Amino acid sequence: MHLYRKKTDVATRPWRRKSLATAAWSTSPISSSAIQRPSNTVAKTWPSCPRTRPKTASEKKGGRKKASVACLELEENLREVVRDHTAGDPMREEAVWTYLSPPEIAEQLADRGTPVCADTVRALLDELGFVRRKAQKRLAMGATPFRNEQFEKIARLKAKYLDSDNPIISMDTKKKEHLGNFYRDGRLYATDVIETLDHDFPSAADGQIIPHGLFDFKRNLGHVTLGFSHDTSQFACDSLSLWWHRYGRAAYPKAKSILLLCDGGGSNNTRHHIFKEDLQRLVNRIEVPIRVAHYPPYCSKYNPIEHRLFPHVTRALSGVVLKTVELVKKLIQRTHTSTGLKVTVGILNKFYETQRKATDRFLKKYPVRFDDFLPEWNYVIRPASY
Numbered sequence: 001m002h003l004y005r006k007k008t009d010v011a012t013r014p015w016r017r018k019s020l021a022t023a024a025w026s027t028s029p030i031s032s033s034a035i036q037r038p039s040n041t042v043a044k045t046w047p048s049c050p051r052t053r054p055k056t057a058s059e060k061k062g063g064r065k066k067a068s069v070a071c072l073e074l075e076e077n078l079r080e081v082v083r084d085h086t087a088g089d090p091m092r093e094e095a096v097w098t099y100l101s102p103p104e105i106a107e108q109l110a111d112r113g114t115p116v117c118a119d120t121v122r123a124l125l126d127e128l129g130f131v132r133r134k135a136q137k138r139l140a141m142g143a144t145p146f147r148n149e150q151f152e153k154i155a156r157l158k159a160k161y162l163d164s165d166n167p168i169i170s171m172d173t174k175k176k177e178h179l180g181n182f183y184r185d186g187r188l189y190a191t192d193v194i195e196t197l198d199h200d201f202p203s204a205a206d207g208q209i210i211p212h213g214l215f216d217f218k219r220n221l222g223h224v225t226l227g228f229s230h231d232t233s234q235f236a237c238d239s240l241s242l243w244w245h246r247y248g249r250a251a252y253p254k255a256k257s258i259l260l261l262c263d264g265g266g267s268n269n270t271r272h273h274i275f276k277e278d279l280q281r282l283v284n285r286i287e288v289p290i291r292v293a294h295y296p297p298y299c300s301k302y303n304p305i306e307h308r309l310f311p312h313v314t315r316a317l318s319g320v321v322l323k324t325v326e327l328v329k330k331l332i333q334r335t336h337t338s339t340g341l342k343v344t345v346g347i348l349n350k351f352y353e354t355q356r357k358a359t360d361r362f363l364k365k366y367p368v369r370f371d372d373f374l375p376e377w378n379y380v381i382r383p384a385s386y
Contacts, residue, residue, distance in 0.1 A: 074114045078124050081108045098130065140298040147296045150377055154293050157259055158217070165254040168217035170305040171240065171262045173231050174224075174313065177322055178205035186319025196321060209328055211313070212239040215305040217261075219251065222309040222343040224332050226325065232352040233275040236267040237282045242346045244286055258290045263300035270294050270376055273358035276368050283381045294377040312337055362386050 085100045100108075102118040102125070109116055116124075161168050182205070183196040197204065210227040212235060225239035240260075248255075264270040283290055295303055316335040322328050325347070335343040367384035370376075 071114055073112075074109070074116065075124065077109055077112045077114050078105070078121070078128070081105055081112075082125075082128070082130070097133075137301065142298050144296040144298060146374055147299065150293075150296050150374055151299075151302070153374065153378065154261065154295070157291065157293055161257075161259045162218065164256075165252060166257045166259065167248060167252045167255060168259045169240070169243075169248075169261065170215040170217055170303055170308070171236065171260060171268065172213055172300070172303055172305045172310070173236070173266055174211040174213055174310055176231075177209045177211070177317070177328065178202060179207045179209065179322055179324065179328075180205040181321055181323065184317070184319055184321060186317075188319045194321065206323070207325075209322075209325065210235070211332070212236060212267075213305050213309055213313070214240060214243050215309045216248075216251075217304055217308075220308075220340050221247075222305075222313075222335070222341060223247065223346065224313065224343060225346045225348055226329065227348050227350070227352070228325075229350065229352040230354050231267045232354060232356070233267045233269075233272065233278045234356070235348065235350075235352045236275075237278040238348055238350070239346070241282050241285065242348065244288075246346065247344065249286075255288060258288055260290050260292045261303060262292070262294060263303055264294045264297055264377070265300070268294075273363060274356050276379075276381065277358045277362045279381050280362070280367060280384065280386070284383050284385070287383050289380060289382045291380050292378070296377065309335075309341070309343070312341060313343065 081100070082098050082105070086096050086098050098105075102121040105121045105125075106116055106118050109121070158168060178200070181196050182200045188194070202208070207228060210229070210231050212225045212227060212231070214223045214225075216222070223239075223243045225235075225242055227235050227239075229235070248258075262268045268275050279290060279292070300306065312335050313332055316331050317328070320327070320331060329345045329347070332343055332345050335341070365386040367382070367386055369380045369382065371378040371380075
């Protein structure tokens with residue numbers, strides 16, 4: 001018995017049937033090179049093959065028609081539903097919105113005899129110009145006299161300081177943060193569930209952090225001073241002093257003045273004499289005059305630090321449970337952007353007294369030099385004794 005099958009010549013080997021198309025080919029022992037297979041050109045012209053036959057114009061228009069086309073009453077019913085449940089802006093007729101969700105609209109359309117799913121409702125709303133939007137804080141709460149004039153003055157001051165060796169500093173205080181196992185908005189990559197307290201009572205906190213921010217407009221650098229007491233004018237001036245001695249003096253060795261941009265409330269209130277006295281003490285220490293320009297009321301969002309620094313700091317802290325001061329400092333130091341923003345952090349572990357009043361000696365001499373136009377918002381503080 002042979003352990004292997006005897007090989008046969010290729011020319012005499014019987015051919016197996018490959019497919020239906022080759023069923024007519026004989027199994028006769030002919031050479032494989034002599035077999036005539038149908039060419040691609042011939043296959044495309046076969047009228048009996050539906051896959052290769054070219055489609056006619058009517059066959060190309062396949063697929064299901066749009067719901068609004070298949071049912072002419074659907075769009076009209078949708079307009080009626082939206083019209084009955086629509087609010088708008090009394091000052092802008094073109095700005096309207098509906099407070100119904102797509103599933104709720106679908107239910108009302110079904111009651112009108114045109115049932116569709118929520119996804120179809122979303123597509124129809126998009127055709128009507130309804131897009132999911134979020135309210136944006138853009139409108140000022142009140143009209144302020146000389147608002148535009150103050151913005152023009154600030155623009156002139158910024159242009160003047162940009163062409164000099166003097167710094168432009170934007171100043172403000174960020175929202176206070178409580179230390180402890182409290183919930184924070186945002187998401188993190190984690191291997192397990194992050195559990196926090198179900199209530200954010202300040203009494204359960206291990207302390208609070210007051211982030212006071214300074215933004216170097218010319219160098220695109222931020223500085224955040226962490227305080228633990230109160231947001232006072234003395235704390236704001238100490239934060240500015242800390243920045244100047246650590247970074248500002250070396251970055252601006254030829255500085256003859258500092259342009260300080262800030263809003264008109266909080267620790268740098270335009271009507272508080274104590275803020276001006278604390279600034280006077282700071283100027284006497286650093287021996288560099290400070291030109292102050294306040295933004296008009298209800299315009300604090302235009303302060304550069306509000307959109308150049310604070311949003312990125314918020315993103316760096318997003319989702320992280322702030323339990324220690326060291327963690328907060330580390331996260332803020334990581335703040336950066338693709339345009340080169342970097343942030344330094346300092347700590348002022350000092351108690352700041354509230355409800356302080358300006359001294360009678362300062363009020364009597366009042367060495368602050370106010371501008372002739374809009375003096376409440378624009379003034380210069382130079383080294384002076386009082």
